[in-house]
Amino acid sequence: MNKRIQLLSILLLGVSQIAFSQIKEEKLVLNKKREPEVKKIEKKKTSVETIKNYPPEEKSQNPVQYKITDVPAVSDFKTSTIQGEDVAPKFQGSAQNNYIQFGMGNFGKILGDANISKTLDNKLEVGIDAHFLSTQGLKKEYLWDSKQSSTTLGAFVNSYGDKGKFNLNAEYGLNSYNYYGIYALEPGDVDLDQRVNQFKVNGYYDFYSNEILNDVRVKSSFLKDHFDAQENQASILANLSKHAIEIGKSGINLNADLGIGMETVKTDFAIREKNSSNFFNTSLSPKVTFRKGDSYLMLGSSFSFLNAKNSNDVMEQVKNNKTYWFPQAEFQFAAAKEFKFYGGVDGGLKLNTYGDLLQQNPFIVSDQMLRPTQTKYHFYAGLRGDIDETVKYDVSAGYGKMRDILFYKANDLFNNDFTLNRSAYNFANTFSAIYDDGNVSDIKGSIQYFPLENLVLDGEVQFTKYDLKNYEDIYNVPLLNASIGAKYTMLEKKLMLGFKGIFATDRTTNSYAIEAVPDANAPTGMVYRSTEDKNDKVGGYADLNLSAEYKIHKNFSIFALGNNLLSSKYQTYKGYKVLGAQIVGGVKISF
Template identity: 85%
Template sequence: MNRRIQLLSIIFLGFSSVAFSQIKEEKLILNKKREPEVKKIEKKKTSVETIKNYPPEEKSQNPVKYTITDVPAVSDFKTSTIQGEDVAPKFDGTAQNNYVQFGMGNFGKILADANISTTLENKIEVGADVHVLSTQGLKKDYAWDSKQSNATIGAFLNSYGDKGKFNVNAEYGLNNYNYYGIYALEPASDVDLKQKVNQFKVNGYYDFYSNEILNDVRVKSSFLKDHFDAQENQVSILANFSKHGVEVGKSGINLNADLGVGLESVKTDFAIRDKNLASFFNTNLAPKVTFRKGDSYLMLGSSFSFLNAKNSNDFFAEQLKSNKTYWFPQAEFQFAAANEFKFYGGVDGGLKLNTYSDLLQQNPFIVSDQYLKPTETKYHFYVGLRGDIDETFKYDISAGYGKMRDIVFFKANDLFGNDYTLNRSAYNFANTFSAVYDDGNVSDIKGSIQYFPLENLILDGEVRFAKYDLKNYENIYNVPLLNASIGAKYTMLDKKLLLGFKGIFASDRTTNSFAIEGVGSPMLYQSTEDTNDKVGGYADLNLSAEYKIHKNFSIFALGNNLLSSKYQTYKGYKVLGAQILGGVKITF
């Protein structure tokens, strides 16, 4: 009987890779120590997870919740794992956190990856994390250079004390790539399309084991510079104050009180085109109280933001300054009829500062000159149902409606000059994008499931529908109406062989684009804009396998974009075709 079940499971994995076809390139699957980026429902404490001597009983007041982690359901030509999904499953329960792995594949793809740590006296852990990934690009599709490389080098320190835990980490990232998505012109093969982004981050975090008064403190900093001398400095501090577990009479209701205090400063300076400069300083206060009885609760709160903003560019004689105060509602309830059925709903809102760094994570092909301003979610109502059926089937389904100001999305750029020449800057071939903003309403429906039919088989799926009704634009550019994913993880041969499948799907996307022709005498370029172009949807299928030859040595193989679809992430930017990468991994 067990053999039949194993055979059926293997057939399922193979069938899935064919049944949900069309594709796009997938991000390399790395066994990193960092948290996986896969969208799933996770059963977890809302506070810090229990680690080593971390006392679980003192954090037990926080509710157990099912959450959907939002990550871009996109597997683009770019090789960076930050923008894609880690679709390779991991061996569970492994005691070896230190590893080195190396792999090679088609398209000239090379992977080098390592994570090494050691515990010193007084429970202090220090370590380093290194990742390098490169590809030669689509040489058969583009006459010009489309190769890309990405590297991150980081170091971290964890200290576990009697009253709390402390973490500090530093990371340097280098992303070296090209604006290769030229669709309206035919430049020479030696055209310079280079873009390079350097970013250095330092983060610190201290979490007290008890929820008395000062709960935790987080400090983040980022320093960015690119090939075109754009610079951005960002620093944020967040402190959470709390008093948890206060009994309300003899009703069995516990009260939790929280106050979040945050400070964030961002300064961005661009050196080309309009030479935009933006400076933001935001102070945030978020008080809330939560009444809890069993798994049912009611949370009431608010969020206040005090924003000081400054903008300027070559067209403004004076700097534009503004000071504004925002208020956002914060409330949520959950009625737990049973573990299988938990009804919830609420309203939230907030202010998000749009930084150059954040925009590059969403779209690396934006021009190095952006007008930056924050996005305001005035309110977002939502209702949903979640549950856990016999710890075998977990689900979370919700629907929401919100009103937003300055929704950010990406619009394709025209030529920045109409001179009839191909001797142009790397970003001047109608091959870049700029952030645009519009007010509007958004309706969303999302659902996520996990199913554990066997001890060694895990199935999961997720879907998200989002419809934007904008004030000025007829369509929101480069945002799909529907995103979905399915996945499977299967272990066999006494847990020596790990097989994985991940399928990522998206509906058609609308964009603007340009047709360019030479006219007149002397000859000049003339552009015609199409405001309702289609980029197309995709289905991206990925398989992975890892086999443990020895407890310290394993071999792996990754198959991405297995149907070899040359779909586009943004207009002109085709992804790699079918990719096969194999390698070895040493753990110790």
């Protein structure tokens, strides 16, 4: 298995850029003036119409960028969420590609940000990307240390040739924070530190034409944390295709695609039960698409061939070799560009990694039993459209059946010894991944409105209901998420204003009440005893954020960010309070 990891890592150096982790969104930013791509509108990747003979020179002048959009609560105490989505508006133009910015605010917050690139004579672009964010935490809320910091350093290479584009990206990230969410004990001054180091190398090559080899993407990651957990991941995916095959004189075109992928993940933990897992997955995804105008019918399947090994200190190694089949089909009937009816069914296998879990919940204990999540099928139907290039909307509903749905439960004390001299994760302040089978129902809505050339409004809402086999409720998952946003430019684009509101309903969780009780058999004569509440609530919230940036000179700007302006004292996970109202001001130098 180690040889497989090494082989895939070596292959990476010959290809280019892919956003690491499961790609949640892949947007093509083509610098369109009137139809900006907005998050989650028509994002589903299908066999779409091919633009023949796309001019390489034109494509090199408008380079395609692939970005991840992951929107957690902006004022979440996990500091890297600032980089999840920067609500500060960004100026368009070449000057914005090279900038350095610095800001400071309350809670001891320090923000540093830089992106510098240079295009050489041979159309090779090289650059660096750096981010830093730190806060002193909630000193008035906790007697113990709650400061956090996040650092990301990256370098990239972009090349635009006659036949395709090549991207290569290397990135190092360090997140340093504390397990500060202690609600059942009062430990005083203790070391609650957790640090996660992660190095990524990602690659992507995309041919301009969709003839035979469409694109190749590779990703790799090497992770280590403060408790000596280690995870190595590598994957490669090639898309083969033959597009725009005319079927007689019917006006129907045929697109044929075949995705071939391999992924390997090896994870080892060094504390508690010392869980270890090793996954190797090979996938095939054939599909054909019949298209006429904006209407199409896609038929396909996906196959996964999984080799899995799990072990820990309390059980022997368990091996599992299994083949999975998943349906893939989608149709769209375009009655008009304003009304496009669509529906389909899909499914798949997702390898859950320690790195993925830390992105969702950084407060998990460094010892997890990892299992893949299987979506056996997911049916969906919806309506989307574009009204006069002024309103874009997408509304859909779905129903699916899943196995090993991943969510998080709170941990108890790992021992009942009557002492506060215990490990950082041993205060009932961490979480563990748990799994259950069940059904999921979802309703999603998204709308963007462009009333003026310099004004963009957007809104989203998502309702998700789980019906689990063993648990009455799914822990730490809200029933309803919603967001609204706006971006406005004025004074000849010298002033840019932004707004983002994020809303979530109550979440159910488990929690523990801990008390000291006499025990004649204990060395100290006392032990801790826990009582679990399986139906605790973590309240919902409304998180409002504003931003402003004023361009004093073409090379100099000042900015201000206001996060959680209602000072909502909510928790993302039990015990982990977020920062209150935050104001950050700073300067930006563009060149």
